[in-house]
Amino acid sequence: MEKKYLNFGLVIFLVAANMRISIIMLSPILTKVAAALNLSSAVMGSLTSIPLLCFALLSIFVAPLGNILGSKRSLNLALGLIIVANLFRVYSPTLLILGTLLCGIGITFLNVLIPAAILEWKPKEALKLNGLYTASNSFFCALTGGVASPLAQMLGWKLTLQLSAIPAVLAMILWNLYVTKNQPSQSEPGPKSSQLQNFVLVLKRPEIWLLALYMGLQSVAFYALTTWLPTVISAAGFSANQAGLLFAFFQIVGFPVSYIAASFLKSKQRYYGVTVALIFCFTLGSLLLVYLPNFVGVVLACIALGFGVACTFTISMSLISILSKERNETNLISGMVQTIGYLLASLGPTLFGYFKTNAGWNHSLWFLTITMLIWGLIGLILGRFINWQKH
Template identity: 30%
Template sequence: MPASTAPPASTAPPATSGRALLVVGIVLVALNLRPALAGLGPLVADVRAATGLANAALGLLTTLPLLAFGVLSAFTPVVTRRLGVEGALGLALLLVGAGTALRAVPPTALLFVGTGVLGVGIALGNVLLPALVKRDFAERSGPMTALYSSAMGLGATAAAGAAVPLAGAVGWRGSLAAWAALAALALAVWLPQVRRRTLPRRRVRTLDALRDLGRSRLAWAVALFMGLQSLAFYVVLAWLPDLLHDRGLSAEAAGWMLALSQAAGIAGSAVVPLWAGRRGDQRRIIWALGGVEAVALAGLLAPAAGPALTGLWVGLLGLVLGGSFGLSLLFLAVRADTPETAAALSGMAQSVGYLVAAVGPFAFGALHDLTDGWTLPLLSLVGVLALKVAAGLPAARDGEVRRAAGGEGSP
């Protein structure tokens, strides 16, 4: 594969104090990758009433960041060649904070512009955290993946639970914009990492890397699994509160149900990568997650369920979606043979995956508009689950993507 020489990168781990600060920084970056998205779902009714947007357009507010993830993820190496991983993550936090704050500014068009800007920042963070873990914590991939994926879930949980109370105090625009303060805090803590930034050892052309990985069946399986689990996750994030509100819950109670699903997701994203990281083959885990998700969706398809049962189905769904997300992040590290391959695989998987996921919130909202109900949209998630298991089984088989060789390694 054509490559050009780049300044050598220092990949030696930082000293103990610097390593602790790096871990804190990773957690803070991860905390910022979901609040701007999770804080929208509980406020859909308020946004619709204030702006007159249709459900399909409201779904677009969740779809826009996913499109940014899909289009830009594969081209993250262009940014890291100039800024290094650390500098690119600093830029990610800056964009997340700026885009989040911009959503507080009228007119409605800036709601979409700010969402697009923060989507670019989240795309950078999504791709680079797995590569950073592979580079600096190669022997602790499972625990570190569990740590930062749990932090992502924690950020989503806090945003979902606080969205309606914040809106009561500062309005729905203020509620959406409040999370810019968390991005500013994270950026302040991350700045020492920017100063010690390292550049990649090799400067490989992005299109060459994509062509190389495109010949790997394992890379495609990882990408499709990531996309399908993300599709289900973002549909729940965007529409679960509105679904439950239509079934009689108050807006605040529906928001707390979303927070419950995200809190259960923290447990899933903490436990599943630790469980999966101890074994080379994770196919049994794929079957277990698929079975639990099927039970949860079947429960949500029964609209007569009371609050307790609804909470059970919501919690189970959040648990399995969090676990699937943590597993997809683990695949990006353990299915790659080097940190450079991990970065390329992360870019490809998240690019393909989020383009797949982007269909979800918009299509789910459109199906709801078309049928004026939730049965057909929920049945569509059952179909997504079947495809997810089909993609997850080959992704979970022991093996590695070896980019330089253009194919998979053997166990």
């Protein structure tokens, strides 16, 4: 029986808080870190690309490992890597790179394994909990981005980065308290010998390949916007401070919608309706930045695009659980989908910047619109493979 003072939702909220804090905390203070450690431009660039490469290259391997270890040990390993990395990466350039790599590996585990842990412990509440953990991700991204620079000024950049370990410590404590006092609703994964067979079966399902493209295209939009949106806003005539505030607004507006987005998957009609609505959001946001780049237009664009990226991520992660026929498949599907998704995501900022260099920001925004139109078409096709009566 679940203890009332420690519910699973709170545990997942704190575990999910660690999915991006270690990355976001570094970005606003990167120039301070670079000056203190005498980092080259190449090293500075690698610090932002290492985690994304981990997501793209390691997710497929994390999946079977997670099935072998089980959710308790897997999440402890992930949180432990994040704690160690954040405590020790501040002392030298080598440790900074190694620590960033360990953060990337730990977060890769969280990316892949949280949907499976939810399905294992609370399968009947999977949609709500998927919304909760993606909302946690959005909230802590915005919060961390806002407090990192002021904290670095007050406490110094080293202590600021080390503070990133605190949410992981709290999450590990609560996770172990919960799993010690409660039992999963579904059994642990099967024997090691079944992993290859399960993976082959997953590869044969066309809806999983569609979901991988669905995840990948929404990731293209997310990473293109998080990389370039402040620059696009500045190019419209706003100051750097104004662009930063509007970018923070873009991130925070997604927090409430992240939580409710999963509820749109409770019926076929809702799913198709929200897919069309999200296509409209991305198209509207892009067109406002192209044709109405004044204050009102940019604010409305940030709202539309913020809603869009938050909803699409929540729905993508929820579909991993929905399309899993059994507990054993969840990690494998999550690993495959996120491997392809993040490989595509790595192209987003590059292509967005390429179109700007060769044709201007308007063409970059049209690239974003076309990408999400294709995403919407794949989403509509994907809806045909969902067993709606199951939910």
